[in-house]
Amino acid sequence: MEEVISARDLTKVYPDGTEALNGISFAVERRGIVTLLGRNGAGKTTFVRIAATLSAPTSGSLEVLGMDVLRDARSVRQRIALMPQESYPPTFPRPGELVEAYLVARGWGLGDARRKAREILEDVGLWEYRDKTVSELSGGMKRKVILAMVLASGADLMFLDEPTVGLDPQSRRSIWRILEEARREGRAMLLTTHYMEEAEALSDDVIILDRGRLVAHGGVQEIVARVGATHKLEVSDFPGAAEVISGYGRIYRYGSRIVLYSDRKSAEEAAARLVRGHSGVLRVKEVGLEDAFVLLTGGAEPLDEGAGS
Numbered sequence: 001m002e003e004v005i006s007a008r009d010l011t012k013v014y015p016d017g018t019e020a021l022n023g024i025s026f027a028v029e030r031r032g033i034v035t036l037l038g039r040n041g042a043g044k045t046t047f048v049r050i051a052a053t054l055s056a057p058t059s060g061s062l063e064v065l066g067m068d069v070l071r072d073a074r075s076v077r078q079r080i081a082l083m084p085q086e087s088y089p090p091t092f093p094r095p096g097e098l099v100e101a102y103l104v105a106r107g108w109g110l111g112d113a114r115r116k117a118r119e120i121l122e123d124v125g126l127w128e129y130r131d132k133t134v135s136e137l138s139g140g141m142k143r144k145v146i147l148a149m150v151l152a153s154g155a156d157l158m159f160l161d162e163p164t165v166g167l168d169p170q171s172r173r174s175i176w177r178i179l180e181e182a183r184r185e186g187r188a189m190l191l192t193t194h195y196m197e198e199a200e201a202l203s204d205d206v207i208i209l210d211r212g213r214l215v216a217h218g219g220v221q222e223i224v225a226r227v228g229a230t231h232k233l234e235v236s237d238f239p240g241a242a243e244v245i246s247g248y249g250r251i252y253r254y255g256s257r258i259v260l261y262s263d264r265k266s267a268e269e270a271a272a273r274l275v276r277g278h279s280g281v282l283r284v285k286e287v288g289l290e291d292a293f294v295l296l297t298g299g300a301e302p303l304d305e306g307a308g309s
């Protein structure tokens with residue numbers, strides 16, 4: 001089977017000189033969910049737009065489903081669907097009409113399009129709102145209409161740029177279930193998100209970008225392993241806290257908190273030392289994708305010598 005996405009030294013410099021992508025190379029071979037993570041401005045949307053043939057790279061190359069995004073742009077478009085960032089559907093049609101029209105434009109027969117539209121609106125929880133026009137839907141529901149269009153398309157590769165922004169927790173989880181089902185059907189998705197829990201739950205591959213550069217690519221567990229610790233202790237940064245727990249692991253400042261990364265036993269010992277003479281219990285947690293993300297993108301400041309290494 002062809003590679004899903006393959007980038008070689010991909011660079012994008014906007015006309016004002018901004019280097020949004022700076023020599024990105026990676027290959028994703030298996031179908032499933034690839035998640036692009038990065039802070040605001042890291043280059044995620046720029047990457048998605050190039051992959052969806054909406055923007056040209058400045059140099060380097062990008063293949064999706066084995067086709068070059070520049071040379072084979074027309075063929076690429078037939079096999080992908082895109083949910084752009086912050087996109088909203090036109091206001092006057094009803095959700096079902098929009099999904100139908102989108103499918104017909106992609107070459108579906110009207111009867112099939114109508115059946116599929118109903119099925120997908122039920123899946124995303126919009127069927128009960130079928131008689132409203134888009135202008136009468138809430139912001140989250142409007143986003144679900146776009147998602148319904150993309151999911152209904154049956155495209156081999158779907159680009160979903162922050163698909164669950166603005167959705168309530170139940171809706172977000174119902175979307176996760178739908179994406180997981182699409183994955184089981186053998187479809188491929190490239191997702192961007194700022195929700196680490198979402199990335200952790202869904203991703204087969206995670207790619208972390210930082211200021212236009214690729215800083216990590218691998219499975220969730222592989223990336224979490226780069227923290228180099230299994231457990232953490234997080235406390236508010238009161239004077240002297242770092243000194244009390246010094247020697248129990250690597251210590252960082254992250255926003256208004258300090259975090260100790262270590263093994264469970266050392267982290268628990270450090271917690272016990274911190275609360276000695278005080279009431280309360282400090283909970284030691286397992287490290288997760290957010291910890292790897294923050295450390296790999298320089299979001300946490302090392303507070304001791306061991307931490308920077």
Ligand SMILES: Nc1ncnc2c1ncn2[C@@H]1O[C@H](COP(=O)(O)OP(=O)(O)OP(=O)(O)O)[C@@H](O)[C@H]1O
Pocket residue numbers: 014015016018019020038039040041042043044045046047085
């Ligand atoms: N049309 C443009 N012209 C000039 N600079 C741009 C343009 N679009 C994006 N940029 C810049 O390129 C960089 C990457 O932007 P991009 O939108 O790809 O980031 P992102 O990772 O998707 O961010 P976010 O998480 O905030 O959506 C930023 O510095 C941004 O200001």
